[in-house]
Amino acid sequence: MILLSSAAAGMDRHYRYQRFVYDLTRRHYLLGRDTLIGGLVPPDGGSVLEIGCGTARNLIHAARRYPDVRLFGIDISAAMLETAGKHVAAAGLAGRIRLAQDDATTFDTEATFGIGRFDRIFISYALSMIPGWHDVLDRAAGGLAPQGSLHVVDFGRCEGLPRLARSALYAWLGWFSVTPRQDLGGVVQATAARHDLDAFFTPLYRGYAAYAVLTRR
Numbered sequence: 001m002i003l004l005s006s007a008a009a010g011m012d013r014h015y016r017y018q019r020f021v022y023d024l025t026r027r028h029y030l031l032g033r034d035t036l037i038g039g040l041v042p043p044d045g046g047s048v049l050e051i052g053c054g055t056a057r058n059l060i061h062a063a064r065r066y067p068d069v070r071l072f073g074i075d076i077s078a079a080m081l082e083t084a085g086k087h088v089a090a091a092g093l094a095g096r097i098r099l100a101q102d103d104a105t106t107f108d109t110e111a112t113f114g115i116g117r118f119d120r121i122f123i124s125y126a127l128s129m130i131p132g133w134h135d136v137l138d139r140a141a142g143g144l145a146p147q148g149s150l151h152v153v154d155f156g157r158c159e160g161l162p163r164l165a166r167s168a169l170y171a172w173l174g175w176f177s178v179t180p181r182q183d184l185g186g187v188v189q190a191t192a193a194r195h196d197l198d199a200f201f202t203p204l205y206r207g208y209a210a211y212a213v214l215t216r217r
């Protein structure tokens with residue numbers, strides 16, 4: 001709990017003011033989020049969890065796209081969750097989207113939501129901000145229902161971009177405590193193997209972003 005408090009306080013400081021302009025500004029550079037939402041295709045009546053849900057932008061888009069599912073979001077930042085709650089209420093989706101504070105590296109959805117397994121779990125641009133990101137993937141993979149899938153989008157290796165553009169982007173991201181995970185593809189494969197899942201991994205936008213789907217067989 002002490003660890004949750006200190007990590008949570010850090011994220012609260014980080015997003016204290018940014019959360020008010022987050023959705024407007026991030027739409028231009030958190031690329032691939034709508035690709036991820038389009039690929040979720042949860043079963044009717046299913047459950048969808050976002051880990052590191054921020055302002056609930058993705059949850060709201062997913063709720064509109066898939067009107068027959070229940071959605072859940074966890075985030076470590078109480079400040080972000082306050083903004084998320086307002087957005088969900090303003091969208092008229094408070095009956096379908098539930099939010100809770102939890103640490104992605106140790107989360108326990110049985111305790112927070114009374115649900116241990118989800119049909120779809122997704123993580124959008126959060127792994128690059130979480131030092132223990134391997135644990136996040138591991139816990140998420142373990143939280144999949146039969147035929148469930150885990151979807152991830154984040155910054156990529158920029159392999160198709162000019163070296164200068166990549167250096168400038170990474171330096172700028174550093175100001176926001178963001179570290180693109182160079183070995184995301186390898187860790188996704190290893191996580192899939194440990195949990196007996198099929199893994200799909202591809203760069204998007206010349207490697208600006210990386211997209212992965214792990215599916216329970």
Ligand SMILES: C[S@@+](CC[C@H](N)C(=O)[O-])C[C@H]1O[C@@H](n2cnc3c(N)ncnc32)[C@H](O)[C@@H]1O
Pocket residue numbers: 007011026030033051052053054055057058074075076077080102103104105123124125126129130
């Ligand atoms: C860049 S934002 C992405 C928000 C949202 N997923 C999106 O795509 O717009 C990263 C989010 O991860 C959350 N976060 C950071 N560390 C976390 C942790 N250890 N556990 C849960 N959430 C965390 C932050 O509070 C923030 O809301």
